[in-house]
Amino acid sequence: xxxxxxxxxxxxxxxxxxxxxxxxxxxxxxxxxxxxxxxxxxxxxxxxxxxxxxxxxxxxxxxxxxxxxxxxxxxxxxxxxxxxxxxxxxxxxxxxxxxxxxxxxxxxxxxxxxxxxxxxxxxxxxxxxxxxxxxxxxxxxxxxxxxxxxxxxxxxxxxxxxxxxxxxxxxxxxxxxxxxxxxxxxxxxxxxxxxxxxxxxxxxxxxxxxxxxxxxxxxxxxxxxxxxxxxxxxxxxxxxxxxxxxxxxxxxxxxxxxxxxxxxxxxxxxxxxxxxxxxxxxxxxxxxxxxxxxxxxxxxxxxxxxxxxxxxxxxxxxxxxxxxxxxxxxxxxxxxxxxxxxxxxxxxxxxxxxxxxxxxxxxxxxxx
Amino acid sequence: xxxxxxxxxxxxxxxxxxxxxxxxxxxxxxxxxxxxxxxxxxxxxxxxxxxxxxxxxxxxxxxxxxxxxxxxxxxxxxxxxxxxxxxxxxxxxxxxxxxxxxxxxxxxxxxxxxxxxxxxxxxxxxxxxxxxxxxxxxxxxxxxxxxxxxxxxxxxxxxxxxxxxxxxxxxxxxxxxxxxxxxxxxxxxxxxxxxxxxxxxxxxxxxxxxxxxxxxxxxxxxxxxxxxxxxxxxxxxxxxxxxxxxxxxxxxxxxxxxxxxxxxxxxxxxxxxxxxxxxxxxxxxxxxxx
Numbered sequence: 001x002x003x004x005x006x007x008x009x010x011x012x013x014x015x016x017x018x019x020x021x022x023x024x025x026x027x028x029x030x031x032x033x034x035x036x037x038x039x040x041x042x043x044x045x046x047x048x049x050x051x052x053x054x055x056x057x058x059x060x061x062x063x064x065x066x067x068x069x070x071x072x073x074x075x076x077x078x079x080x081x082x083x084x085x086x087x088x089x090x091x092x093x094x095x096x097x098x099x100x101x102x103x104x105x106x107x108x109x110x111x112x113x114x115x116x117x118x119x120x121x122x123x124x125x126x127x128x129x130x131x132x133x134x135x136x137x138x139x140x141x142x143x144x145x146x147x148x149x150x151x152x153x154x155x156x157x158x159x160x161x162x163x164x165x166x167x168x169x170x171x172x173x174x175x176x177x178x179x180x181x182x183x184x185x186x187x188x189x190x191x192x193x194x195x196x197x198x199x200x201x202x203x204x205x206x207x208x209x210x211x212x213x214x215x216x217x218x219x220x221x222x223x224x225x226x227x228x229x230x231x232x233x234x235x236x237x238x239x240x241x242x243x244x245x246x247x248x249x250x251x252x253x254x255x256x257x258x259x260x261x262x263x264x265x266x267x268x269x270x271x272x273x274x275x276x277x278x279x280x281x282x283x284x285x286x287x288x289x290x291x292x293x294x295x296x297x298x299x300x301x302x303x304x305x306x307x308x309x310x311x312x313x314x315x316x317x318x319x320x321x322x323x324x325x326x327x328x329x330x331x332x333x334x335x336x337x338x339x340x341x342x343x344x345x346x347x348x349x350x351x352x353x354x355x356x357x358x359x360x361x362x363x364x365x366x367x368x
Numbered sequence: 369x370x371x372x373x374x375x376x377x378x379x380x381x382x383x384x385x386x387x388x389x390x391x392x393x394x395x396x397x398x399x400x401x402x403x404x405x406x407x408x409x410x411x412x413x414x415x416x417x418x419x420x421x422x423x424x425x426x427x428x429x430x431x432x433x434x435x436x437x438x439x440x441x442x443x444x445x446x447x448x449x450x451x452x453x454x455x456x457x458x459x460x461x462x463x464x465x466x467x468x469x470x471x472x473x474x475x476x477x478x479x480x481x482x483x484x485x486x487x488x489x490x491x492x493x494x495x496x497x498x499x500x501x502x503x504x505x506x507x508x509x510x511x512x513x514x515x516x517x518x519x520x521x522x523x524x525x526x527x528x529x530x531x532x533x534x535x536x537x538x539x540x541x542x543x544x545x546x547x548x549x550x551x552x553x554x555x556x557x558x559x560x561x562x563x564x565x566x567x568x569x570x571x572x573x574x575x576x577x578x579x580x581x582x583x584x585x586x587x588x589x590x591x592x593x594x595x596x597x598x599x600x601x602x603x604x605x606x607x608x609x610x611x612x613x614x615x616x617x618x619x620x621x622x623x624x625x626x627x628x629x630x631x632x633x634x635x636x637x638x639x640x641x642x643x644x645x646x647x648x649x650x651x652x653x654x655x656x657x658x
Binding site: 053056057058077083084085089091094104105108149153 | 557572
């Protein structure tokens, strides 16, 4: 168990990185608190695996430090780091039995055989592997093989954290849920630090206490699933989390309101008053779930035209046009659309201003 | 819809059958034909049944050659397989050095058999050969033309030089096919180098090792040109292996009947051993295939 700190950590796969674009991981500062379940969420190629491999010591960073409980481990090899990692594709030792596979990390660390037997039995029980402990691991199906891989990570008692690199990619969808619940169960019982890499937002949001969103080699937001949804810190998070993603329209600012296409929209109360003073591009962001769509002229509304309706069965996604801008609205399944001409109402608390792709807000108004 | 039964598809096999008949079945049957007859001339032949087989199996010279052959093939496998694995393990996996080493390793494989024999015949000479002079300089009384042990050692070293590369190249390709994740997982698990070899690399090499063992067994069991050029089978008969004994019998003494019987036995031995190696190694690898 440990608190893992990353200090100005950066990595490039090139020998002599010149520009910022040569870096797979741009200089990053982050602290992984002890005992928290994290998910790293991001598209392929955003540096998730690079970050993981640096923490486990499989990769030596180009710059920066990794600290475990304040101890600098950047130069230490994997074996001396007390860290476990589970890979995307199942890695099992084919010629060993399932028992020997699970015991392998413990035996390599010279743990007494009686203790090993107890540990392996416990992990096998949690992962439903108890019935095939004496079988050859190579003969098992891929989900059982991945469970063995998970088990080899979980069996160790000395680990500071367990890193999962998209471990459920090769698992059947119906087994995914049960395995994820197993992991949650393990986390609840052991209070281990778990860091779970995925590009699947559902997986990240259901699994983690805290989600780390990465984009283009940078950590763009670290927050609870709820905050990611309600207060995306970056337009990328708005696009990536939620389906459909957040609406963004270019806008200007006048006092406490955004101006787009000639319409005034009140911004959230924590937006700084001087937000428009710099030259950077400004965008108004609002979630389709928070926009209201009405057909009678409201007090503060923006006139719009419905251009398309997608019925998802449980809800409707309505695409509307305001001048040149497109805004999506999520409505209840039973909502009745009487006319193509309508009004959009922007709830002020959910109308966010983005300057240069980043959320504009007063630092003082952070969540308690 | 009713299915019409016909066996006309078999006609499609005919071309292959014809090809195999000319390349294998007809020559083999000719040998079978010779092995059961005593032939005095084109029109003068007698059916002798199993007589040649009996004679061959009791021939002391052949028995000794067979024993020598087994010892030689066993020694070849025992030396070349582990050595080939070791060479492959110590090679860099990628980069400029890897390509260079691959080319150097492949060189002996490109040299014709009898040229290899000639090279070693000169290389091993104590008067003018580099190898022979070096060994003599170390104070060892070395003469492969007079001393049976030296002759054996030279033939073995020559075969190791010629063919270990093949095993190494096969193993190298097998090692390259192992995904990085296996090595990473092994490091995470704290595995020693030996454990990585024993539990990751060796199991994954199973299939290429099977091929390496089969090829090296067959080739070494049929070895002819190299010892023929190097030692001519001597001193005495100490490095006369099966194929050379057979050639003497068939072409030298023109005993076609016994030679044919012997050829068939020779062929069956190779077939039997290949089958044995194949089934045992497949049995060992069974768990991985399922």
